[in-house]
Amino acid sequence: MSGLTLFVVNPISGDNDKSSITKTIKSWSQSSGESIEIWETSGKNDKENLEQKIKEIAPAKVVAVGGDGTVLLCASILMNSKVPLGILPMGSANGMSAELHIPQNIKDALDVVHRGYSRKSDMLLFNDKDLGMHISDIGLNAGLVKQFEEGPRRGFLGYAKGIVGELSDLNPFKIKIETDTDTRETKGYMVAFGNAKRYGTGALLNNVGKINDGLLELSILNYFDITAIAGHFFDIINDESEHMKTIQCKKATIYTDRKVPFQIDGELQPDTNQVKVEVLPDCISFVVPQSRVL
Numbered sequence: 001m002s003g004l005t006l007f008v009v010n011p012i013s014g015d016n017d018k019s020s021i022t023k024t025i026k027s028w029s030q031s032s033g034e035s036i037e038i039w040e041t042s043g044k045n046d047k048e049n050l051e052q053k054i055k056e057i058a059p060a061k062v063v064a065v066g067g068d069g070t071v072l073l074c075a076s077i078l079m080n081s082k083v084p085l086g087i088l089p090m091g092s093a094n095g096m097s098a099e100l101h102i103p104q105n106i107k108d109a110l111d112v113v114h115r116g117y118s119r120k121s122d123m124l125l126f127n128d129k130d131l132g133m134h135i136s137d138i139g140l141n142a143g144l145v146k147q148f149e150e151g152p153r154r155g156f157l158g159y160a161k162g163i164v165g166e167l168s169d170l171n172p173f174k175i176k177i178e179t180d181t182d183t184r185e186t187k188g189y190m191v192a193f194g195n196a197k198r199y200g201t202g203a204l205l206n207n208v209g210k211i212n213d214g215l216l217e218l219s220i221l222n223y224f225d226i227t228a229i230a231g232h233f234f235d236i237i238n239d240e241s242e243h244m245k246t247i248q249c250k251k252a253t254i255y256t257d258r259k260v261p262f263q264i265d266g267e268l269q270p271d272t273n274q275v276k277v278e279v280l281p282d283c284i285s286f287v288v289p290q291s292r293v294l
């Protein structure tokens with residue numbers, strides 16, 4: 001595809017030096033003949049400013065250089081347009097790029113951008129206003145994200161302390177789920193909202209999710225059992241799993257009997273006792289390796 005490629009670089013994502021990435025992008029532009037522009041996020045009004053930039057330069061492709069937050073920022077602007085979104089995975093969480101099999105190596109990921117194969121994906125809309133793309137949840141995992149973000153500690157030790165804190169406070173909550181097809185009540189520690197199969201950490205959430213199936217997966221963690229949880233890291237969950245149930249639907253509202261932590265694609269939201277979610281089918285195109293084109 002000819003035309004301009006806009007690289008949207010998040011300078012703070014993933015704690016790695018972006019100046020060498022910028023150099024690599026510029027030399028790739030010369031060797032591949034792709035004309036490029038590089039635009040950095042500031043962390044303030046990025047959506048409005050990027051929207052403006054995209055209107056001005058009308059790129060043929062946009063490439064998010066960062067983690068899931070940067071991918072979601074770009075996707076929220078490009079949705080329902082014909083402009084495909086590539087990814088150079090540079091975040092601390094790169095769930096969407098892992099789902100799309102984008103290479104972690106930057107030169108290989110740039111090669112995917114240059115080839116320009118694309119596939120469509122659904123997105124998720126929460127509470128009629130917030131977009132999600134990969135995996136969001138309420139309860140246990142969002143509690144860990146909260147411990148990590150709100151605690152004074154960074155790094156692995158801080159994360160480990162956060163896990164211990166979160167697990168020692170663990171109590172199930174009552175959950176009512178209304179989907180477009182049924183209503184059920186249960187108790188559990190977490191409800192995940194998936195457009196995909198696995199978290200950016202590699203942990204498997206469900207066996208059925210496809211990013212372009214027009215469905216979302218609600219996965220409910222009913223029992224907390226460390227060996228069963230460990231199974232998710234080794235891909236040994238099955239449809240009969242006792243501790244985790246998955247329901248596919250097009251929309252749902254979840255009610256809980258107390259306010260619980262909530263995260264959308266890794267970004268913490270205010271604690272909540274009610275989440276409405278619906279799938280927005282096939283509304284964004286990602287640039288993917290040829291093997292991932294359907």
Ligand SMILES: Nc1ncnc2c1ncn2[C@@H]1O[C@H](COP(=O)(O)OP(=O)(O)OP(=O)(O)O)[C@@H](O)[C@H]1O
Nearest residue numbers: 010013014041042043066067068069070091092093
């Ligand atoms: N220049 C900037 N300064 C500070 N924050 C920024 C800047 N640009 C983007 N951000 C913030 O970076 C976050 C998105 O980061 P992203 O998910 O791409 O990478 P990440 O390394 O996975 O991030 P994190 O692990 O902190 O969520 C958003 O919260 C956004 O507001």
